[in-house]
Each structure stands twice: as structure tokens, then as C-alpha cells.
Amino acid sequence: MIAIIDYGVGNLFSLKSSLDSQKIDSVVTGDKAVIKQCEKIILPGVGAFADAAESLKQCGLDKVLIEEAQKGKPILGICLGMQLLFDKSYEYGEHEGLGLISGTVRPIADVIPKGLKIPHIGWNALHFPKHKAKSPLFRYVNEGEFVYFVHSYYCADCEQSVIAAAEYGAPLTAAAADKNVFGCQFHPEKSGDVGMKILRAFHELGAPGKERHK
Amino acid sequence: MITKRIIPCLDVKDGRVVKGVNFQGLSDVSSPVELGKYYSDSGADELVFYDITASVEGRALFTDILKQVASTIFIPLTVGGGINTLADFDRVLKCGADKVSVNSGAIKNPSLIEEAAKRYGDQCVVLSVDIKRVDSVFRVFQNGGRENTGLDALDWIRHGVDMGAGEIVVNSIDTDGVKKGFDIPMLKAVLDIVNVPVIASGGAGGIDDFVQLFQKLPAIDAGLAASIFHFGEVTIPKLKETLRDNGIAVRL
Numbered sequence: 001m002i003a004i005i006d007y008g009v010g011n012l013f014s015l016k017s018s019l020d021s022q023k024i025d026s027v028v029t030g031d032k033a034v035i036k037q038c039e040k041i042i043l044p045g046v047g048a049f050a051d052a053a054e055s056l057k058q059c060g061l062d063k064v065l066i067e068e069a070q071k072g073k074p075i076l077g078i079c080l081g082m083q084l085l086f087d088k089s090y091e092y093g094e095h096e097g098l099g100l101i102s103g104t105v106r107p108i109a110d111v112i113p114k115g116l117k118i119p120h121i122g123w124n125a126l127h128f129p130k131h132k133a134k135s136p137l138f139r140y141v142n143e144g145e146f147v148y149f150v151h152s153y154y155c156a157d158c159e160q161s162v163i164a165a166a167e168y169g170a171p172l173t174a175a176a177a178d179k180n181v182f183g184c185q186f187h188p189e190k191s192g193d194v195g196m197k198i199l200r201a202f203h204e205l206g207a208p209g210k211e212r213h214k
Numbered sequence: 215m216i217t218k219r220i221i222p223c224l225d226v227k228d229g230r231v232v233k234g235v236n237f238q239g240l241s242d243v244s245s246p247v248e249l250g251k252y253y254s255d256s257g258a259d260e261l262v263f264y265d266i267t268a269s270v271e272g273r274a275l276f277t278d279i280l281k282q283v284a285s286t287i288f289i290p291l292t293v294g295g296g297i298n299t300l301a302d303f304d305r306v307l308k309c310g311a312d313k314v315s316v317n318s319g320a321i322k323n324p325s326l327i328e329e330a331a332k333r334y335g336d337q338c339v340v341l342s343v344d345i346k347r348v349d350s351v352f353r354v355f356q357n358g359g360r361e362n363t364g365l366d367a368l369d370w371i372r373h374g375v376d377m378g379a380g381e382i383v384v385n386s387i388d389t390d391g392v393k394k395g396f397d398i399p400m401l402k403a404v405l406d407i408v409n410v411p412v413i414a415s416g417g418a419g420g421i422d423d424f425v426q427l428f429q430k431l432p433a434i435d436a437g438l439a440a441s442i443f444h445f446g447e448v449t450i451p452k453l454k455e456t457l458r459d460n461g462i463a464v465r466l
Contacts, residue, residue, distance in 0.1 A: 013310040017285035047335055117409055119337055119380070122216045122435065123259055123465040146217065146465040148290060150337045167215055190290050190312065192254065 002026040002203065003038035005065075005081075007055045015044055015078070018189040022196055024203045032064050040202065041068060045080030049089040049105060049153070052080055053097060062098060069100050074180045074205045076137075082176070082183030083155060091153050100181045103158030108151070112169040119152040124166040124186075126174055135163035136205055137175065137182055140197035147174070147184075147191040147198075154185060180205075217465045218428050218457065219259035219436035220450055221413065222443040224249060226295075227266045229275040231444075247282050253443070254287045256450045259465060261287065262315065262438065265295030277309050284310020292340055298322065303330050307338070315340040315383065318356045321363055321370075324377065331378025336410075341379035343367060345400060346387035352400060359387045368407055375408050382408060383438065386416040393419025393442070396427045401434060411435035418442050421456050428462045 002019065004012055006028045019026040026042075029035060043065065045052050056062045069075050077085045086097045089105035097105070108120055123146040128134050149166065155173040164175040166186075175184045182202065188195035225232040230244040242248050250261050263283065265276045273296060284291055293306040294315030303314050314334075320326050320341060331339045344355045345367040352367035371382055384404050386397030396417045405412055414427055418439040427437055442448045454464045 011307050011310075013281075013308065014284055014288065014312070017310065018288050020285065021288070046337075115409075117411055117435070120216065121337060121381070121411055122219055124216045149216075189288060192289050195288060 001038045002040045002042055003035045004028045005035065005041060005043045005061060006030045007052070007059045007061055011046070012044060015042065015189045018196060019199060019203075022200055022203070024199065030059055030061065032060065035061070035064055036068065039073070040205070041065065041073060041075045042202075043075065043077040043081035043084060045078070045084060047080060049080065049083060049091040049097075050093065050095045052084060053089075053095055056084065056098075065098055066100065069098075069181050072180050074202065075100070075182065076202050077181075077183040078189070079151060079185060079187060082185055083153060085181060085183050086155055086158070089153065101155075101158060101161050101176055101178045101183060103161065103176070104156050105153050106156045108154050108168070108172060111154075111156075111172070116169045119150055120154075120166075120168045120172065121150045123147065123191075124149055124168065124174075126164045126166065127171075128164055129162060132163070135175070135177055135182075137177065137184075137198060137201050138164060139201050141194055141201075145194045147186040147188065147194055149174075149186045151185055155183065215463050217259070217463045218434075219413075220257070220424070220453060220464070221260045221262055221292075221436050221438040222253045222258050222450070223262040223264060223415075223438050223440040224444075225264045225266050225440065226276060226279065228269075228272045229267075229279050232266065246279050247286055249444075250283050250287050253450065254289050257454055257466065258289065258450055259436070260290045260292065262292045262294065263311075264315075265293070267296070277305055280306060280309040280311060294340070294342060299326070300329055300333065303334060303338075307334065313338050313340050313381070315342045317342040317344065320374065321354065321356055321365070324373070327374055327379050328377040331380070336378045336380035339379050340381045340383060340413075341371065341374040342383040342385065343371060343374075344385045344387055347400075352403065355387055359390070368403060371404055372407055375410055379410065381411045381413060381435075383413045383415055389417030390415075392417060393423075395419065395423040396437070398427070398430050401427075401431055405431060405433045413438050415439070418448075421448055421453050424453060424457060425460050425462070428457065429460065 161176040292313040293311040298319035354365040413436040415438040
């Protein structure tokens, strides 16, 4: 069972539906006891970093997420949910994140050439770092397959953790991971078949029977 | 690099797709779910559902249908038609829409754009504008292109973006239905004044019109069309292959 964290931010309909379509059991919840019982956690999110971080804190979910991550439970942050996993964001000021992946969240305007549109919106190709083994999150995905992005900020200072990048005038972090904690800047739940393959791979993480025969 | 988007638009009235036609392998071409899935499977990058229902019952039916679509099709969905208030945004977003397109509702009440962008984010608010030349000036029309609002289209779009519209759909009434290509000069005028994604609509008659669109306007983000897809004159795989062969980045 996957807990989809409900902390009053964003719309969870598509995420829940996409897991349902893959016959992956999930529950939309903000209940700490339920979250602790689930084998995996997805942290979604849209909107502004500061508001979302504050909502997590007010629901008391920040501590639960950190505890569960430290226990080794697989966690997947999506879009703003990914950014919340990082140390700190520079979106309208300076705001603390959960610190589960080391790095910062910065405006894409800082790195992309002038004239390119912001937000980075649309389908872009995933590129996997050549010097690293492919992350299990992408075991069913090929180099160059497309996923759907909508964002104006990106995760930076995290070269060690980057497991996929997208090219938008400059390489932008598309996904990052630190052990059992994963983040996708793009929306797997809106990325058609490729997105479904990523959600399935996340669902199968840590299931030894399925890990063996790649 | 980010790819150019191809977006079929489905007009829905009382829960059925208007202008649905014959597709092989589809049992019900008037079903928004079936037709949406057909487009999604054939490589559409996004879908637009336009609710042209007038009645309250029809609107409730539309939200039910939207839920079915959003639980079957996992690409971005934009919903337009009858969006006049924040409650309308809320209604369709809860059913799985990712973006909401405003047109007449924003002309009547321009603060709708700002309020929606604040609550749901800029990326969620699409400003759709029906434009026609009147004495060589681009004017905004409403009520399905019948009524001249007197607004200068470029001023209106600039204002819309300032208020938080995250994307602009430019529908040229001058080229709409003529099938002789997109309105390149009008689109260029819009691209010159904004730095948000611009979607071209109105005038596509065949594959070459899309090639021309993306070659002449490298800054344009997407091409939207309805009838040429519905009538099978253009299939999305063939369209995208041709675009790729012409050096245009597409998702294949």
C-alpha cells in the first residue's frame, strides 16, 4: 500500500487514478498512523514552496516523513513534493525543506539562457547520467523517453543525487535520489505510458522477487 | 529540448463529443472517454475538452464525464467552456483537469485570471482569445466569435499575462474553418509581446500547415486543431513523423 500524502496542497485525483489504473493499492491520507503503516509514501505538491512547507509542518507531517525516510521506507516526491525533500528553497525568500536530499531549490531563470520561456512546460526527454548505474526508478524507461514537466524552480547543488536530467538550454535536474528517497521534477501521473512505468517501478522497489529478474 | 505539442480539441455537448466521426476500432466516437483515449494512444501531447453545454444538467454531466476521462487518460487535460468563477475552476480541477481555459468569463470579469492564478498557480490558467482583424487592428471577440468586444487583442493578452495567465491560446477567427493554414502574422504579433507559451489555433487544413507553423514561428509552443483530427484527415502519428522529418522536435 502506498500512502499519497494529503496536506491540503494540490489535486490528488490524477495521481490516485494513475496508481489505480496500474492496479497499485494506494490511499490518500494525512493520517500519521496510516502513513506509518503503508510500505511506501508519495509526496505530491503544486503551488508555492513556502505555503506547502508550512502546511506540512502544521499537519505535523514533516516529522513523520523524516522518521519514515530514516527507517528506510521508499518515498517519492513529485514536482513541488520533490523540492520539499531538499534542504532549502530560494523561492520568494529562503525556506527550509525536509533535508532528506542534500541540495537547494533555485529559479530555472538562473541557469537557462535568456529568451527561453518560463515555466519549463511540456514534454521533455529524460537523460540518465552516463557514469552511474541507472536508478531502479527508471528500470522500465529508456534514455530519451519523454515525460511532462511544469516548473519554474529546479533542484540544484545535488550532482551526487541526480538520477535523470532534462535539457532546457541547460541541464535541469529531472529526478534525484538519496538511498530510499526519490524525487521527480516531472509529473509521472501525467506522462502517459512512460509515467506509468515509473510509478510501477517505484511500487516494486524493495520487493525482492521482482528486483531479481531485470 | 522541449518538444512542440500537438493538441486535439474535443467539443462536448450534453456529455457527447460534437463532430465525432468514423474511426476504425472505436465503438462510440461520440464518447469523450473513447475518443480521448484514441488520441492519447496515438500520441496527442495534451487534450482540450471544451464544454459547449448551456444547461445546468449538461454541466453536471460534463463533470462526470471529465472524471471518467481523467481516470483513464494520463496526459495533461485542459478544460474550457463556461468558466466564469473560481467555483468553476474548482469544479473542473477536482475532476482531474490540469489546466483551465478562460475566455468570455475573463472578459466579463478580468480579476478572475488574477484570483485563479493566485489560488491554483499561473500554470493552471490558460487565456483563450478569439481574435479577428477589424480595420487592420486585432480585436477580441466573444460569444463564439460573434461579438466584437472592442478590446485590442494585444493589449488584452499583455494584461492577461501580467495578471497571471500561464499560457495563451490564440484562435484566429480570420483563418478558423478556412483550412488554409494557421494565422502566422497574428501569432507572430502575440509571440513578440509575451514570454509564456503560445498555442496556435484556427486554420489547420493539413499536415503541411503544422510544418509551416513551426518552421515560420520557432517560438510557438503548440498547434491545436479539432476537425482535421476528428475527420481523420490528419492522423497524429503521421503528423508527428512528418514534423520530425522536417527537423521539428516532437515526442514520438
